[in-house]
Amino acid sequence: MFQRARRPILAGLAAAAAAFGVLAAPAAQAQIPYLQLPAQQPKYASIVVDAATGEVLYAKRADSPRYPASITKVMTLYLMFEELAAGRMQLDDRITFSTRAAAAPPTKLFVKAGDSITVQEAMNALALRSANDVAVAVAERLGGSEARFAAMMTLRARELGMDSTTFVNASGLPDSRQISTARDLAVLSRAIMRDFPQYYDLFSQAQFTFRGTVIRGHNNLLRRELGVDGLKTGYTNASGYNIAISGVKNDRRLIVVVLGGASTAARDNHAQDLLLTGFDVAARRERGERITVAQNLFEPEPTGPIMRPSREQGDGEQDGLKIVLTSAPAPEPQSRAASAPAGRWQVQVGAFKSRDLANEQLRLTRRRFSSTFASVETFVTDAAQGFYR
Numbered sequence: 001m002f003q004r005a006r007r008p009i010l011a012g013l014a015a016a017a018a019a020f021g022v023l024a025a026p027a028a029q030a031q032i033p034y035l036q037l038p039a040q041q042p043k044y045a046s047i048v049v050d051a052a053t054g055e056v057l058y059a060k061r062a063d064s065p066r067y068p069a070s071i072t073k074v075m076t077l078y079l080m081f082e083e084l085a086a087g088r089m090q091l092d093d094r095i096t097f098s099t100r101a102a103a104a105p106p107t108k109l110f111v112k113a114g115d116s117i118t119v120q121e122a123m124n125a126l127a128l129r130s131a132n133d134v135a136v137a138v139a140e141r142l143g144g145s146e147a148r149f150a151a152m153m154t155l156r157a158r159e160l161g162m163d164s165t166t167f168v169n170a171s172g173l174p175d176s177r178q179i180s181t182a183r184d185l186a187v188l189s190r191a192i193m194r195d196f197p198q199y200y201d202l203f204s205q206a207q208f209t210f211r212g213t214v215i216r217g218h219n220n221l222l223r224r225e226l227g228v229d230g231l232k233t234g235y236t237n238a239s240g241y242n243i244a245i246s247g248v249k250n251d252r253r254l255i256v257v258v259l260g261g262a263s264t265a266a267r268d269n270h271a272q273d274l275l276l277t278g279f280d281v282a283a284r285r286e287r288g289e290r291i292t293v294a295q296n297l298f299e300p301e302p303t304g305p306i307m308r309p310s311r312e313q314g315d316g317e318q319d320g321l322k323i324v325l326t327s328a329p330a331p332e333p334q335s336r337a338a339s340a341p342a343g344r345w346q347v348q349v350g351a352f353k354s355r356d357l358a359n360e361q362l363r364l365t366r367r368r369f370s371s372t373f374a375s376v377e378t379f380v381t382d383a384a385q386g387f388y389r
Contacts, residue, residue, distance in 0.1 A: 043240040043260025045182040048278040051253035057278050058293035066259045068180040069234030069242050070130040072172030075153045081196040091120040101136035108133035124208040128217035135171035160191045174236045182257040189244050189255045203230030241267040249279045351387040358388040
């Protein structure tokens with residue numbers, strides 16, 4: 001929070017907050033802290049979905065084409081699970097590596113051509129190590145060639161309702177033709193836990209041992225005690241930092257997909273914020289509140305008169321509730337300080353599960369809006385209901 005002279009209620013920024021489209025609001029609005037302002041990044045897209053009902057609680061650019069990177073391997077695993085469920089493959093069967101598979105670029109297990117691993121080892125390597133050599137070997141085993149297996153992946157994607165997805169490889173290695181969306185990847189995440197619950201705990205493992213070496217997974221959110229139990233991360237230069245996660249709280253499971261993050265930390269923190277806010281929104285809806293996940297913290301408003309609070313939707317996306325002043329037109333940026341009314345106010349810029357994350361939010365906010373917050377001071381509250389505000 002921001003304060004002047006270390007008082008919990010502050011004065012002087014109400015008009016400026018309105019110009020950004022967000023006035024200090026009660027916690028019931030469940031606004032998402034925006035550590036790296038990811039919506040301003042061109043690769044960014046996200047979605048929050050109720051796993052049981054399929055209801056979309058939040059979506060931002062969810063239907064825009066994006067590179068899935070290694071989240072691709074969730075579909076590779078889906079087809080493996082189909083083979084296992086049909087009895088056409090067993091966990092102790094061997095998968096032999098061709099010269100092409102062995103030559104795949106890292107990340108990989110570095111299995112030599114002619115060597116083999118078990119199906120169980122392959123599943124562990126795909127889910128945790130995100131091994132590209134294993135993805136090629138599995139594709140060749142199940143499809144005869146990786147190209148044919150990719151066609152099988154695309155066909156299954158269409159059958160699952162992933163209408164905007166095309167696969168051309170089994171790993172997610174860079175290829176401009178390999179395209180998906182945040183919405184489609186949420187559909188895939190939901191399908192794999194619905195259709196193959198017996199194998200879903202594979203995604204909750206933090207590590208596995210391969211030939212005497214302990215290999216840790218890439219999903220750091222499994223270790224944050226958020227109720228997260230899957231699924232998969234991904235990264236290429238073209239895609240940015242991607243993640244699909246799922247978590248359970250109070251018997252409700254949500255799926256969150258974040259694509260195009262600027263860094264591992266920014267991606268993980270934003271996915272965490274979306275998940276926790278989604279849980280909060282779902283609980284409040286059950287109590288009869290009309291509420292949506294809001295993503296408008298510190299996003300610039302268009303110029304012109306400020307409208308009353310309203311629900312905004314566009315391109316099939318939920319932008320949430322924008323709470324703004326209604327008494328005057330939005331001031332120009334250079335006149336914010338002069339036109340700010342007197343009074344006592346505060347601005348909450350986020351709610352976090354750790355004090356360190358809350359302090360990081362304050363640091364980033366002060367840096368981005370240094371002129372606006374030049375004369376105020378900040379503080380982090382003690383934890384209340386599990387959150388530092």
